[in-house]
Amino acid sequence: MSLDVASRSGRPGPEELVPSRYAVRVGEIDVLVVSDGVLPLPTKMLGHNADDTARAAWLNDMFLPPDAFDWSLNVVVVRSGEQVILIDAGLGLDPDLNLPRAGQLVKRLEAAGIDLGSVTDVVLTHMHMDHVGGLIVDGVKERLRPDLRIHVAAAEVKFWEAPDFTHVNMPAGFPDALRTAAKKFAQEYRSHLRLFDDEHEVAPGVVVRRTGGHTPGHSIVRLASGGDRLTFAGDAVFAVGFDHPDWHNGFEHDPEEAARVRLRLLTELAASGEQLVATHLPFPSVGRVAVEGDAFRWVPVFWDY
Numbered sequence: 409m410s411l412d413v414a415s416r417s418g419r420p421g422p423e424e425l426v427p428s429r430y431a432v433r434v435g436e437i438d439v440l441v442v443s444d445g446v447l448p449l450p451t452k453m454l455g456h457n458a459d460d461t462a463r464a465a466w467l468n469d470m471f472l473p474p475d476a477f478d479w480s481l482n483v484v485v486v487r488s489g490e491q492v493i494l495i496d497a498g499l500g501l502d503p504d505l506n507l508p509r510a511g512q513l514v515k516r517l518e519a520a521g522i523d524l525g526s527v528t529d530v531v532l533t534h535m536h537m538d539h540v541g542g543l544i545v546d547g548v549k550e551r552l553r554p555d556l557r558i559h560v561a562a563a564e565v566k567f568w569e570a571p572d573f574t575h576v577n578m579p580a581g582f583p584d585a586l587r588t589a590a591k592k593f594a595q596e597y598r599s600h601l602r603l604f605d606d607e608h609e610v611a612p613g614v615v616v617r618r619t620g621g622h623t624p625g626h627s628i629v630r631l632a633s634g635g636d637r638l639t640f641a642g643d644a645v646f647a648v649g650f651d652h653p654d655w656h657n658g659f660e661h662d663p664e665e666a667a668r669v670r671l672r673l674l675t676e677l678a679a680s681g682e683q684l685v686a687t688h689l690p691f692p693s694v695g696r697v698a699v700e701g702d703a704f705r706w707v708p709v710f711w712d713y
């Protein structure tokens with residue numbers, strides 16, 4: 409049977425060829441990485457401070473197309489004690505940006521048997537549309553609990569009141585879409601926000617910590633239980649960041665600081681040997697970091713079936 413037949417026959421069976429979720433356990437904490445889909449983006453955004461030859465060489469070495477490729481978009485669901493915590497919410501829906509392959513989260517949570525009404529907490533690494541957009545899709549808020557807590561850095565909410573886009577390098581249309589989505593999110597969910605300054609323990613072993621850099625309130629989530637550790641790095645690390653931690657990503661509002669954050673985090677993760685998951689690393693994005701010369705190496709885990 410050809411792949412095409414499997415995906416389009418209309419007969420009962422799996423609708424998607426690629427699994428969209430991957431489970432990991434960190435001590436007593438359950439972690440489920442769920443794919444929100446992919447975002448095709450121009451390759452220039454990988455390192456807008458790098459010269460074109462170096463960028464082309466990296467893409468070639470990675471067997472990636474020269475002009476644009478699909479970035480993964482990963483969301484994580486964490487269960488710790490009685491709490492069900494959604495870390496970020498995917499892209500949602502923005503017809504103007506023509507990104508129909510992203511925004512799959514709600515459907516995929518349903519496929520995983522996770523009811524939106526069971527989510528007790530949301531943690532946002534930051535308020536870019538590809539992280540909050542899933543919450544502002546029509547009909548989603550009504551399905552969430554009235555007492556839902558949304559944890560986000562105070563600096564992030566403040567930033568989006570008057571966001572600075574002078575240091576970013578995004579495709580046309582993105583800055584306006586990001587402004588609109590962040591504003592809509594803040595308006596709709598104001599009463600749910602639980603702001604923290606630098607660090608906050610959301611549930612036993614689940615700590616969100618502000619790093620800044622990517623955005624002023626950008627945060628990472630550290631999980632620790634029974635001697636195991638896993639870090640969800642949000643947008644502090646991209647696929648190119650292991651080889652070129654100093655390359656500026658087009659979505660970074662303070663790229664110099666973002667590079668310092670990345671270098672510090674990768675150094676720390678390489679030393680601890682803990683697992684890393686990040687929003688835009690290839691799904692399921694579970695691996696570890698090794699040091700290689702002056703840079704780093706991404707070491708994916710062997711899938712556990």
Ligand SMILES: [Zn+2]
Nearest residue numbers: 536538643687
């Ligand atoms: Zn992102």
